[in-house]
Amino acid sequence: MSWRQTKSAPFFVGYLNKVPKPLIAFVSVFIVCFVGGLGLAALALSSTQNDPGNGGFQWGNRFEQTGLLELRPYPVFRVPAGGGTPAKTYMLSGQGKRGVFDQAKANIKTAVALRGVPIKRGDLTMIQVGKVEATEGADAAFTPADPVPLGRWKLTGEICDGKCYSGAMRPGRGLAHKACANLCLTGGIPPVFVSSGAVQGRNFFLMADADGNLLGDEINPLLALYIEVEGDVEKLDDLMVFKADLATARVLK
Known part of the structure; x- marks a missing residue:
C-alpha cells in the first residue's frame, strides 16, 4: 500500500500564533462585505422613514x-x-x-x-x-382684523400637535409619535392639521371643530393617520384656521 501526500486546507491553531494567509484573505473580504452590508441596510431603512424636517x-x-x-x-x-x-x-x-x-x-x-x-x-x-x-x-392699542372666510375645503393630511411638529420633537408626526401627540393635546397644545395640499400657499392649519370650538377626545382615533376631512377655512392675518367637520373624516391608509 502506498501513501500519497495531499495539500491540506489552511487550518488555524491558536497556540501557534500564526494565521494562514488564505484564511487572512477570507476574513478580510468577509469583514469588508459585512460592514458594507450593514451600511446599505442602514441606508435602506433610513430612506423609508418620514422626513424629520428642519424645525x-x-x-x-x-x-x-x-x-x-x-x-x-x-x-x-x-x-x-x-x-x-x-x-x-x-x-x-x-x-x-x-x-x-x-x-x-x-x-x-x-x-x-x-x-x-x-x-x-x-x-x-x-x-x-x-x-x-x-x-x-x-x-x-390696535384693533385686529376679522378672520377672512376662504370657503369650504376637503383636505387630506394628518392631525399633529403643533408644538412637536413645529420642531420641539422630530419628526413630530406618524404612529411613532401618536402617544406623545395625545399627551400634548390633552395638556392644551393646539392641534395642527398638516395638509398634503396647500390653501393659498399654506399647508399648516390651526384646528377647531366645525363650530370653531375646542376639539376634544373625538380626534384621538384620527391622530397620526392619513385622513381626508371637510371643513371651513379662514385666514387670521397670516395664520390659517381649519374648522374641521370630523363627521366627514375618513382614514385613507
Missing part, C-alpha cells in the same frame, strides 16, 4: 413683542402691522406639554408684552411662552 427651537432669536391675546379657540397672539411688516398671528404653547389657557384668559383682549422662544418649521411658527406682562401705550 427646532430658535434659541438665538428670542421673541419679545407687544400685542393682544385671543382665543381662536386656542390661545393666539395678535401682533399689529408696522414698519412694512404685515400683521401676524402666532400659535402659543407653554413649557413642556402644556398650553397657555390660563395666561390667555387672564389677559384676553388686553395689550401685553409677550416673551418666549420661537419654534419654527417652514412657515409654521409657534411661540413657547416664557412671560406675559400687561402693557400700555399707543403701540399696544
Whole structure:
C-alpha cells in the first residue's frame, strides 16, 4: 500500500500564533462585505422613514413683542402691522406639554408684552411662552382684523400637535409619535392639521371643530393617520384656521 501526500486546507491553531494567509484573505473580504452590508441596510431603512424636517427651537432669536391675546379657540397672539411688516398671528404653547389657557384668559383682549422662544418649521411658527406682562401705550392699542372666510375645503393630511411638529420633537408626526401627540393635546397644545395640499400657499392649519370650538377626545382615533376631512377655512392675518367637520373624516391608509 502506498501513501500519497495531499495539500491540506489552511487550518488555524491558536497556540501557534500564526494565521494562514488564505484564511487572512477570507476574513478580510468577509469583514469588508459585512460592514458594507450593514451600511446599505442602514441606508435602506433610513430612506423609508418620514422626513424629520428642519424645525427646532430658535434659541438665538428670542421673541419679545407687544400685542393682544385671543382665543381662536386656542390661545393666539395678535401682533399689529408696522414698519412694512404685515400683521401676524402666532400659535402659543407653554413649557413642556402644556398650553397657555390660563395666561390667555387672564389677559384676553388686553395689550401685553409677550416673551418666549420661537419654534419654527417652514412657515409654521409657534411661540413657547416664557412671560406675559400687561402693557400700555399707543403701540399696544390696535384693533385686529376679522378672520377672512376662504370657503369650504376637503383636505387630506394628518392631525399633529403643533408644538412637536413645529420642531420641539422630530419628526413630530406618524404612529411613532401618536402617544406623545395625545399627551400634548390633552395638556392644551393646539392641534395642527398638516395638509398634503396647500390653501393659498399654506399647508399648516390651526384646528377647531366645525363650530370653531375646542376639539376634544373625538380626534384621538384620527391622530397620526392619513385622513381626508371637510371643513371651513379662514385666514387670521397670516395664520390659517381649519374648522374641521370630523363627521366627514375618513382614514385613507
